[in-house]
Amino acid sequence: xxxxxxxxxxxxxxxxxxxxxxxxxxxxxxxxxxxxxxxxxxxxxxxxxxxxxxxxxxxxxxxxxxxxxxxxxxxxxxxxxxxxxxxxxxxxxxxxxxxxxxxxxxxxxxxxxxxxxxxxxxxxxxxxxxxxxxxxxxxxxxxxxxxxxxxxxxxxxxxxxxxxxxxxxxxxxxxxxxxxxxx
Numbered sequence: 001x002x003x004x005x006x007x008x009x010x011x012x013x014x015x016x017x018x019x020x021x022x023x024x025x026x027x028x029x030x031x032x033x034x035x036x037x038x039x040x041x042x043x044x045x046x047x048x049x050x051x052x053x054x055x056x057x058x059x060x061x062x063x064x065x066x067x068x069x070x071x072x073x074x075x076x077x078x079x080x081x082x083x084x085x086x087x088x089x090x091x092x093x094x095x096x097x098x099x100x101x102x103x104x105x106x107x108x109x110x111x112x113x114x115x116x117x118x119x120x121x122x123x124x125x126x127x128x129x130x131x132x133x134x135x136x137x138x139x140x141x142x143x144x145x146x147x148x149x150x151x152x153x154x155x156x157x158x159x160x161x162x163x164x165x166x167x168x169x170x171x172x173x174x175x176x177x178x179x180x181x182x183x
Contacts, residue, residue, distance in 0.1 A: 012101035026069045032060040035071050039114050043075060046093035050085055052076040057117075057128045062135040071114045074128055080105055080120040090116060 036056040043054055053076035059067030077086050080103060087097055090107050095116055099106035105118040119125055 012099050012104075014099055015097050023068060025066050027066055028062075028064050029060075029069065030063075032067075032071055033063075035114065036061070036073065039071065039073055039109075039116070042093055043073065043090070043116060046089045047075070047077070047086060050077055050089070052078070053122075053125055055125060055129055055132075057132050059135075061132050065135065069113065072117065073114065074117045074119060074125055076122060076125045077118055077120055080118050086118055 033056070040054045040056075044051055053074075055074045055076075056071070057074045058070075058072030059065050060069070060071045075086075079085070083100075083105070087105055087107065091097065094110070095107035096110060097105065097107050098115075103119065103121065103124075107116045107118075108114060
């Protein structure tokens, strides 16, 4: 099954269609960096020199930060639209294509605990790395504790979603207080 989010077919295509589920936020797991290194080696072995850069991004890349327990990896390639050069090799290595859209592919492990994002935009990769590095600069254990950052739990209601929005605003205020102009 293929799910297109809009009728003009320019948006993302979700391979396998919609998936029911809930979002879980977990306390930081010190195994996430180790998992990234394992997957980096696996991706590097599959793509070789086609992988120009392999970066650990997202919340699991920031020590002490609660996150969805999914390791996000961003891989810079020459031409993300050339699926034969990248997607096929990663599928052979055991990853499964989930999202296909202009300028982006996302594959994941069968266990759905690692997402591999492919991009051919060095600027986009750099934007993610800068954001990650700004978050890492605050690795003091002083992240705001809130309902969304508590031990593993699910976001099941509009109220839970509003708590997540409030947490995002707390993080924005933290950035402003530290005079970080962009996040």
